Amino acid sequence: MTNIRNLNPSMSPLDYYGSELRRLREAARLSQKQLGEILSYTSSLIGQIETARKCPTPEFTERADAALGAGGSLIRLLDLVLKSALPPWFQPYADAESNATHIYTYQAQLVHGLLQTEAYARAVLGVLRQESLDDRVTARLARQKILRRENPPLMWAVLDEAVLYRPMGGPEVMRHQLAHLLASRDREWVNVQVLPFVAGAHAGLMGTFTILRLPDEPDIAYAEDYETSHATVNPPDVKARSLRYDHLQAAALSVEDSAELIAQVMEERYAEQQP
Numbered sequence: 001m002t003n004i005r006n007l008n009p010s011m012s013p014l015d016y017y018g019s020e021l022r023r024l025r026e027a028a029r030l031s032q033k034q035l036g037e038i039l040s041y042t043s044s045l046i047g048q049i050e051t052a053r054k055c056p057t058p059e060f061t062e063r064a065d066a067a068l069g070a071g072g073s074l075i076r077l078l079d080l081v082l083k084s085a086l087p088p089w090f091q092p093y094a095d096a097e098s099n100a101t102h103i104y105t106y107q108a109q110l111v112h113g114l115l116q117t118e119a120y121a122r123a124v125l126g127v128l129r130q131e132s133l134d135d136r137v138t139a140r141l142a143r144q145k146i147l148r149r150e151n152p153p154l155m156w157a158v159l160d161e162a163v164l165y166r167p168m169g170g171p172e173v174m175r176h177q178l179a180h181l182l183a184s185r186d187r188e189w190v191n192v193q194v195l196p197f198v199a200g201a202h203a204g205l206m207g208t209f210t211i212l213r214l215p216d217e218p219d220i221a222y223a224e225d226y227e228t229s230h231a232t233v234n235p236p237d238v239k240a241r242s243l244r245y246d247h248l249q250a251a252a253l254s255v256e257d258s259a260e261l262i263a264q265v266m267e268e269r270y271a272e273q274q275p
Contacts, residue, residue, distance in 0.1 A: 011052075013080040018052040020077065024068040025050075039063045055085055055135035058142055078142075085132070085139035089229050096220055096231075098146055102213035103155040106195075106204045106248050109166070111177060112157050113140050114147060115184065115192070120177040123169030147190060158193045158248045160204070164265045175270040178262050185259060193252035194261050203247035211241055 025035050025046075032050070033043040041060065048054035056064075058078060065074040086094055097103065097114075105112050110124060121140045126133050146153060167174050184190040195202060212220040218233040221241040232238065253261060 013084045015052045017077050017081045018050045022050045028068055038067050055138045057138050082139045082142045085135045096212050100153045100212040100214050103153050104245050105210040106158045108160045108208045114144050117177050117180050119173045152189050154189050156191045158195055158252050161194055161196050171270045178266040181262055191255050194258040195252045199251045202251050203244040
């Protein structure tokens with residue numbers, strides 16, 4: 001049965017997207033089933049997106065925009081939809097991240113969101129709350145498009161060795177996540193270093209932080225806690241955080257040695273078990 005629900009487009013970007021998708025589909029005289037067959041998606045998914053019960057992915061949006069002759073309107077609208085799926089306190093950072101030319105991050109607990117696989121992101125975001133998990137995962141993965149654009153930012157990530165051992169989602173999820181980190185070597189603008197346990201006391205003991213460099217704007221030093229974020233452009237604070245990052249890079253393994261350690265942990269700890 002066709003999924004019918006009256007939408008108020010002014011309620012949210014997701015409602016607006018759903019109403020526009022329905023309007024374009026009906027203008028093309030297609031049922032949800034017919035559109036689903038064209039796009040290679042189920043009619044149920046079409047209905048869920050049209051009724052603002054599910055967040056569309058970039059892949060879905062690109063296919064629907066082309067099939068319905070939307071001229072890029074759905075693609076442009078998707079940015080608002082995905083931004084609305086992020087926590088309000090995180091949205092300013094996401095905007096700055098999307099405009100950054102350089103991203104320097106130290107991660108003490110987890111793989112950075114820009115380098116996460118879908119399964120790993122699902123394990124992280126679903127720890128305490130399953131509500132709207134699909135939408136939140138979609139929004140997180142959509143941030144990664146900045147690494148695939150024509151002029152991507154230079155990203156330098158220092159990961160504490162503990163990140164490699166923390167089994168988020170189980171062995172299979174971790175195996176694919178570490179393989180994903182190794183694959184980042186194919187992108188010259190993405191560099192991953194591991195801060196080994198043998199480094200002992202180090203400049204990142206206070207926790208995870210990120211430094212963003214933006215064109216024609218002050219650098220941003222960013223950190224977050226359980227419910228809020230803390231960003232500053234105050235030059236002394238940014239300089240102090242940059243100095244910490246320089247020390248972390250110096251204490252970390254080289255990119256090549258880091259890749260060897262990641263591969264070793266993947267093989268020894270998360271190797272695929274033979275039946």
